[in-house]
Amino acid sequence: LACVATLENIDKNKSATDNFLSALDILQRVPVYGNNKLSVSRVNVASLEKAVELAKKQTQAIVTQVQTFLDMHQVISAGPFLYAFIQEGTMDVKFFAKPQCLMRLARFTLEAHCSVSRNKRARSLPLVLGAPLDGEQGTTLVIGIPPLQLDEERKNFFGKAFEQAAVSTNSRTLHDSFDSYIMEMKTEDRSNLYAVESFIFVDEIV
Secondary structure, three states: OHHHHHHOOOOOOOOHHHHHHHHHHHHOEEEEEEOOEEEEEEEOHHHHHHHHHHHHHHHHHHHHHHHHHHHOOOOEEOOOOEEEEOOOOOOOHHHHHOHHHHHHHHHHHHHHHHHHOOOOOHHHOOEEEEEEEEOOOOEEEEEEEOOOOOOOOOOOOHHHHHHHHHHHHOOOEEOOOOOOOEEEEEHHHHHHHHHHHHHHHHHHOO
């Protein structure tokens, strides 16, 4: 978690390259000399401590957002799938503009929702989760994860579903993430997906 949090550091003064090098520092071992001889090696403690603090902040943001979803009943059932979207201006929203953090949020949100939901079908439903990505560009980062009841090794078909939904509705999307089930889309096109997701996801995901 410390390495991932460092790679997804939201500090505007840090570039992607800076974050990568910082994460690399955490993994490198620093030689320790005794009597002019190399005796042992240890991790770069200073870098690791900074990374752990970043991971703590990221985790706290996830916990707070999941609690908000539950308290405000913002996880909505749309028939064959669940969906939730983080509102612009939400505290710590910048954390969720990063793929891995958004993925962790999606998983914890689905688990938490299923644990309190009275809907017996909740565990059999996938989740679509979106977070503001770039306010000036008007974009949203969207992720889709399969139902909890499915085997974790089961392939996530949301990548294909997202592409089909975008084509069917002429939505403006960008599919350049390492994981195909994460995409960027124009916020104003978000509602276009609902009309087709209901029949695409039920065949592809469940």
